Amino acid sequence: MPKVHWILPNGDRVSDDVNENSNLMDAAQMNGIAGIDGECGGCLSCATCHVVVDDAWLALCPPMGEVENAMLDIVSSPRQSGSRLSCQLAASPVLDGIVLHVPQ
Template sequence: MVTITYVEPSGTRVEINVEDGWNLMQAAVTKGVDGIVAECGGSCVCATCHVYVDPERLAALPPPSEDELELLEDVKAERKPNSRLSCQIKANESLAGLVVTIPECQT
C-alpha cells in the first residue's frame, strides 16, 4: 500500500492509501476525490481520468501505452508533458508519496 496525494481542482489536497495493484483512478473514485469522472470505468477509452503527475516523479512511472497516448490527444483540459490517465497508473512501492493534480475539467 502506498500513499498518493491528489490535488483536487479546488486546490484541496487529499491523501489516500492505495492498495498495490489498484490504479489511481479506482482509488480516487472509491474515496470520492473530486474531479475524476472516469466515464469508461478504467477501460482506457474515455480520457476523463486525466491527471498531471508530479514532473519530478514522471520517470518513475511505466511509459504510457499507445492507446493512452492516443487518448491524451483528446483530453479536455490542457495536455502537458506530465499528463497521464490515472486509470493506467497502477500503485506500487515506487509510487510512494506521489502527487497528482486533477485538471479543472474532464469533459
C-alpha cells in the same frame, strides 16, 4: 500500502493509502476526487480520468502506451507534459507518495 496525494484544482490536497496494484482511477473515485470520472470504467476509451503527474514523479511512472498517448489528445483540459490517464497507473512501492494534480 503506497500513499497517493491528489492536488485538487483549488489547491486542496487529498491523501490516502492505496492497496498495492490498485488502479489510481479507482482509488480516486473511492476517495471522492471530483474530476476523475472514469466513465469507461478504466477501459482506456474515454480519457475522463486525466491527471497531471507531478514532475518529481514522472520518471518513476511506467511508460505510456500508444493508446493512452492518443487518448490524451482528447482530454477536456489542456494536455500537459505530465498528463496521464489514472486508469493506466497502479499503486506500487515505487510510486509511494506520488502526487497527482487534478486538472480543471
